[in-house]
Amino acid sequence: MNQTQNRTLNRIAFYRSLQMAGVLSSGALLLACSSMTPSTAPPLKAATGATLNACSALVAQLKLADTRIESSATVPAGALTLGGRPLPEHCLVKGKMHERKGSDGRDYAIGFEMRLPVAWNGRFYYQGNGGLDGAVVPALGALGGGPLTGALMQGFAVISSDAGHTGPQTPFFGLEPQARLDYGYQAVQKLTPMAKQLIQGAYGKGPDRSYIGGCSNGGRHAMVAAARLGDAYDGYLVGAPGYRLPYAALAQIWGAQQWLPLATPGATIKNPLNPNGTLLDLASGFTPPERQTVAKAILEQCDALDGASDGMVQATQACQTRFNVQRDVATCTGERNGACLTVPQKSVLSAVFSGAKNTQGQNIYASFPYDPGLAGVNWGTWKFTDALIRDPLALGTLFSVPPGPVDPLKDNIDQRLALFSATNATYRESGWSLMVPPGQDHPVNLDSLRSRGAKMVLYHGVADAIFSAEDTRQWVERLGTHKGQAASDFARYFPVPGMNHCSAGMSTDQFDLLTPLVQWVEQGVAPQSVVAQARGAGNPAGVNSELPADWSAQRTRPLCAYPTVATYQGSGSLEDARNFSCK
Numbered sequence: 001m002n003q004t005q006n007r008t009l010n011r012i013a014f015y016r017s018l019q020m021a022g023v024l025s026s027g028a029l030l031l032a033c034s035s036m037t038p039s040t041a042p043p044l045k046a047a048t049g050a051t052l053n054a055c056s057a058l059v060a061q062l063k064l065a066d067t068r069i070e071s072s073a074t075v076p077a078g079a080l081t082l083g084g085r086p087l088p089e090h091c092l093v094k095g096k097m098h099e100r101k102g103s104d105g106r107d108y109a110i111g112f113e114m115r116l117p118v119a120w121n122g123r124f125y126y127q128g129n130g131g132l133d134g135a136v137v138p139a140l141g142a143l144g145g146g147p148l149t150g151a152l153m154q155g156f157a158v159i160s161s162d163a164g165h166t167g168p169q170t171p172f173f174g175l176e177p178q179a180r181l182d183y184g185y186q187a188v189q190k191l192t193p194m195a196k197q198l199i200q201g202a203y204g205k206g207p208d209r210s211y212i213g214g215c216s217n218g219g220r221h222a223m224v225a226a227a228r229l230g231d232a233y234d235g236y237l238v239g240a241p242g243y244r245l246p247y248a249a250l251a252q253i254w255g256a257q258q259w260l261p262l263a264t265p266g267a268t269i270k271n272p273l274n275p276n277g278t279l280l281d282l283a284s285g286f287t288p289p290e291r292q293t294v295a296k297a298i299l300e301q302c303d304a305l306d307g308a309s310d311g312m313v314q315a316t317q318a319c320q321t322r323f324n325v326q327r328d329v330a331t332c333t334g335e336r337n338g339a340c341l342t343v344p345q346k347s348v349l350s351a352v353f354s355g356a357k358n359t360q361g362q363n364i365y366a367s368f369p370y371d372p373g374l375a376g377v378n379w380g381t382w383k384f385t386d387a388l389i390r391d392p393l394a395l396g397t398l399f400s401v402p403p404g405p406v407d408p409l410k411d412n413i414d415q416r417l418a419l420f421s422a423t424n425a426t427y428r429e430s431g432w433s434l435m436v437p438p439g440q441d442h443p444v445n446l447d448s449l450r451s452r453g454a455k456m457v458l459y460h461g462v463a464d465a466i467f468s469a470e471d472t473r474q475w476v477e478r479l480g481t482h483k484g485q486a487a488s489d490f491a492r493y494f495p496v497p498g499m500n501h502c503s504a505g506m507s508t509d510q511f512d513l514l515t516p517l518v519q520w521v522e523q524g525v526a527p528q529s530v531v532a533q534a535r536g537a538g539n540p541a542g543v544n545s546e547l548p549a550d551w552s553a554q555r556t557r558p559l560c561a562y563p564t565v566a567t568y569q570g571s572g573s574l575e576d577a578r579n580f581s582c583k
């Protein structure tokens with residue numbers, strides 16, 4: 001079936017659904033079909049390559065507003081590698097934008113680097129970085145968890161930035177009002193036109209096509225850009241987006257308060273951010289063996305739903321109906337032994353997966369889907385360690401007006417929630433406003449992006465403990481309710497079963513979703529299935545030590561565009577993606 005036929009069928013299905021709902025008569029169905037216009041914009045003109053004019057001479061010739069180029073130097077081919085493979089010869093440009101004295105008396109700037117390949121593919125890639133930013137991560141445009149490839153390797157000109165603050169200001173930069181705004185969305189706004197001008201100077205033409213991508217906070221940057229800068233980028237690669245980051249962080253400390261009564265009194269662990277400090281060992285309330293027990297129970301119920309008993313649950317949505325933590329996990333009859341959960345443990349686990357709530361019982365954040373990846377180390381680190389250090393820090397310094405310290409185990413959730421939408425004379429934008437893409441409520445409106453033919457590809461580890469894959473799934477569903485549009489015409493979501501936050505877990509977490517995004521934008525080929533690989537023994541990008549021993553080191557699976565599911569075809573090796581199809 002070709003693209004046009006596919007689109008036509010989608011339109012007919014849409015009108016049929018209206019007809020069944022009594023909105024349209026059969027005559028209207030015929031009329032609708034006959035007057036149908038293409039539901040997607042045509043592909044954008046493909047980028048064409050060019051060769052770098054000069055590197056060291058670049059600094060002298062460029063005149064960029066609010067920008068100081070500090071250096072430019074050639075990096076020879078093979079001087080750097082990614083996933084064990086050599087990176088091409090490129091020009092490394094380092095600089096700063098908007099250098100200023102902050103209200104706290106410290107020096108601030110938006111630090112950046114750009115890597116400009118000598119053999120350029122005509123495209124620009126904005127690399128959104130993760131966490132609290134604050135460091136110029138090398139602009140390699142690395143892709144997927146345990147990357148084998150990246151935008152620079154593929155010939156893109158890539159920018160990376162610290163989003164407006166760095167070591168001396170971290171982690172309390174959020175107390176400085178402009179630094180908050182730069183982190184939230186303004187650094188991307190300021191860097192984007194500068195980067196395009198720099199590319200113009202370097203190659204004699206600006207980028208034909210522009211892309212922005214990242215995971216976690218980097219995914220948030222890309223999603224914010226989709227809403228705020230729908231004209232600036234042609235493709236948006238959105239990984240595990242913390243697009244409602246204030247609420248996700250609040251859900252974390254709400255979770256910590258739920259786990260607290262289950263934790264062993266007095267049990268502590270070392271504080272990873274403070275070598276002399278300790279933290280309450282919240283994981284003592286839900287230990288790794290107990291998480292393995294729950295993972296096994298999920299597999300018993302859900303593994304075969306996709307046709308293959310292979311230690312992976314591809315049918316995530318069906319599993320949420322099938323699995324019942326009360327019924328399917330053994331209840332302890334005596335002491336906890338790792339193979340059972342107590343009644344209070346089941347109660348807390350169920351509450352945490354149902355999503356954080358305020359004291360009126362209203363949801364603060366999305367539910368989390370059950371997936372065997374909750375046995376992954378990263379899952380526990382987020383739920384039990386980061387919930388006590390990272391999340392309260394961000395809540396207190398970045399998202400609240402006024403800012404102030406947060407005790408995660410005692411903070412009042414209702415009162416904290418109110419501080420996200422507050423403003424005052426110093427902090428004129430609320431934490432919500434500066435972090436969350438505007439227009440993201442019901443429904444999501446991305447008209448400017450869509451109408452010009454731009455595209456979005458999203459992915460999310462189903463076993464992500466900090467940002468919920470269910471939150472992303474619901475966002476995609478809401479996207480499709482705006483003006484009756486088919487979201488899949490311009491945005492497609494690829495859940496990654498078993499994967500924790502951006503990588504790891506019992507998953508095939510090595511993938512490149514940028515290449516299919518480019519094909520979609522520039523050739524009109526909508527991605528339906530993308531092969532991902534597990535990082536077993538010998539993987540050049542680093543081994544995922546959590547893979548089950550009975551998986552081959554090179555297990556592959558298709559990542560399937562939601563709502564399709566990677567389904568076993570009934571014969572052939574379980575280690576090979578070719579024996580699965582997206583259904």
Ligand SMILES: [Ca+2]
Pocket residue numbers: 302303304305306307308309310311312313314
């Ligand atoms: Ca399975």
